[in-house]
Amino acid sequence: MVANTEHPSQYASLTGDTPIVTVTDVAREAGVSVSTVSRIVNGTARVADDKRLAVEAAIARMDYRPNLHARSLKMGTSMTIGILTQRIESPVFNRVMLGIEEGLMDSGYAPIIVSGHWNQAEETERVRLLMARRVDGLVILNGGLTDAQLIEFSSRQPVVATGRRLQGHNLNAVRLDNVHGGYLATRHLLSLGHRRIAHIAGPDDHSDAVDRYMGFLRAHEEFGVPADPELVFQGDFNENGGALAMARLLDSGRSFSAVFAGNDQSAMGAHMVLYRRGLRVPEDISLIGFDNLPVSAYLTPPLTTVHQPLYEMGQYLAQSLLAMLGKSAGEEIKVPDMELVNRETVKRCV
Amino acid sequence: MVANTEHPSQYASLTGDTPIVTVTDVAREAGVSVSTVSRIVNGTARVADDKRLAVEAAIARMDYRPNLHARSLKMGTSMTIGILTQRIESPVFNRVMLGIEEGLMDSGYAPIIVSGHWNQAEETERVRLLMARRVDGLVILNGGLTDAQLIEFSSRQPVVATGRRLQGHNLNAVRLDNVHGGYLATRHLLSLGHRRIAHIAGPDDHSDAVDRYMGFLRAHEEFGVPADPELVFQGDFNENGGALAMARLLDSGRSFSAVFAGNDQSAMGAHMVLYRRGLRVPEDISLIGFDNLPVSAYLTPPLTTVHQPLYEMGQYLAQSLLAMLGKSAGEEIKVPDMELVNRETVKRCV
DNA sequence: GAAAACAGTGACAACGTTTTCATGGAAAAT
C-alpha cells in the first residue's frame, strides 16, 4: 500500500507505509469533534458514554497514538528528563542511572540519555541538545561543566547533578564524601599494621580522584604515619592505567606492603600485574579498591573495597528532580554513607 | 529577573526564570521577519549580509535555540532514533550501544534509550513510548518482542534489531552466530583433550543461550565425543547464577575436567566457587567463558573466552538504519565473526 | 531602452495538539 490520497502524509513513503493517524482522523471516524477526542484521551472532562465508546473504539481500531511533539509544543512540557552521563559503558554511572530509572518509574517522565565523554565542549553541546528538546529536567553526572553553567541551566529547568556541591533555586548538586571513602580504605590498611602503603590515583583533573587521595593523606596523618609521595602513581581509573601504574611502582623498587587503588578497575589492573610478577594477593601484597562494582565480589579472591551508594544516589536524584517539578513522591530517600566492604584482598601486615 | 509581561510564558514561573525565546522574538529584535530568521538558522536560502549579521547577533545575544518539538511537528521528523535495550547495566548491550553512538555521530540523529528488562509487556510499552515520540528509527536489542511486532513497527519507521534474523522493507534484524561461538569454545576444549566438559547454560528462553548450547553439542558430535547432559546446569547469565550452577555441578559428584560457561559473568561466578572449594583454574579445571567483556582480560588468570564483535555490530546497526533513512554514510561496515580469545584459564587435559 | 530573469524578503498557512469560549439543549428551580 502506498500513501493514500485522502491522507497525504509527505513522509509516509519515505519511512513506512502505515499512515499516521491524528486526532482529526479519529474524530472523523467516530463522528465527533477533535475537542471531544482530546478530552477522552486525557480524561480532562466528562463526555457522554456513547461518544466515549465510539471514540475509544476508533482509537483502538486505528491504533491512534497522540503526537508527543504536538502535545509538548502546546503544553510547554515534554515529560522527558535529560541525563548527561559521561560514557555509556561506565559501570559506576550506569548504577546511578539504574537508580534514576527506578526513581522516575511511573512518574510519567521518561529519561533520555546522552554522553559527554569527560569533554567539556562535548558536554555543553549535548546539554544544549537536551535543552533544545525542551527536557523538563536535567541530570548531570559529574563531568567538566562549571558550576556557573549549571546555574545558568537551572534558570531554564530544574537541574540535579553529582560530583559537586551546589544548591539553588531549581538546582541541587550532591556529592558523595570521597575524602571519607579514601580515609576508610586507608585507615583499614593502617589499622592492620601496614605502614608503607602505595596509592594508584585517578586522573588529577577528576575531583573524586583527588578527594580519595586526600582521604588517603588524612588517614596517614591521623595515624601519625608519614605518607610517602614516592609510592603514589597515577592511573586513569581504567584497568590498563592501573596495570601500568602498578608496573611502574614495582619497577621503582620501593618497598610497600599494601596498595590502595583509586577504583576497582585500577585495582583489577594492578592485581593483574602483581599476578604476572608472581606476587600473591593478599599474602604478599594487600590490595583495596573503590566503588564496589558488581563484579568485585566475584574476583578471586573477592576484592576488598569501598562501597558507594550509587543506586540510592540515583533514586535520590530522581526524587529531588521530581520534587522540583512539583510531582513530589512519597517518603524521602536517604543516601547512606560510603562503607568499607571487607572481603579477601587485605590481610594484617606481618 | 521574573518572567516579563511582554513575553508571558505560562511555565516560566514553574520551571525557571529565563524567558524562552522564540523565532518571533529574534525576528523582532533583529528587525526582520520570522521567515528570514528561519532561513538563516537552517541555511536554507540566501539572505543579505547585513540582515544575516543582525540576526546572528540577536541569536547570540538572546541565546536562541529552536524548539525541536515545533520543528518536529512541522517537519514530521524528530532526528532521534529510539534504542530499546534490556538493562542499562548490561555490559554486553552497552558495548553495542557504544557502537551505535559512534555510528550515529554527526549524522544529526540523537539516540534516546529505554529499557525493557526482558519483559515483553514492558518492552512493548516502551517501544510505544518511543513511537509516540515519533522517533525516526528504532533499534531493538534482543528481548522478547515477536517478529510480528517488529514487522508491525517497521511499517511506521525503519527498524533494526539484534538477536534474530529478519529482513524486510525498512527492517533489518541480524544475529551473531552464537552456535558457531559455542562450537569454537567447545572445540577448543575438545582439541586439548578434554572429554568430560560441563556447561553452564543461560536462561532457556534466551535464544543466544540455546544457540551456544547447540554449538556445544555440535562440537561434541564432530569429535565423536558424547556430550553428557548430566554435566549441563542452568545459570542465569549473571555471576550469582554461574556460582550456583557450579556449586550444584560440584555437589553432583560427577567428574569433569573443563567448564564452558555460557557467558563471562557466569564464568566469574563459577570461578569464584571453584576457588572456594580449593580447585585451581586452569591446573585442576579448565574454564572458558563467552562475550569477552572488558574486565575478562584482567581477571587472574585472564579468562579464555569467545569474543563477540559487539561494537562493530552497533556500528553496523547504526549504518544500516541511516541507510534506510536515506542518510547513507561511507563505506560498508563489516561485522567480523566470533573469535576464540585464548588466554589463561584453559590448559591441556592430562 | 524595454523585457525578462532573478535575488531578497515578508505574510501566512500548515503541522497535531489542548483549551477557552460560546452555544444549544436538558434538567432543575421558581
Added chain:
DNA sequence: ATTTTCCATGAAAACGTTGTCACTGTTTTC
C-alpha cells in the same frame, strides 16, 4: 410555564516552526 443552572459539545485560537507564495527591486538580456 418560565426562568435559571448546568452539562456536553464544537469552533477556533494558540504553541513555534518551516516553506510556499507573492511581491518588490535590481540585474541581465536582446
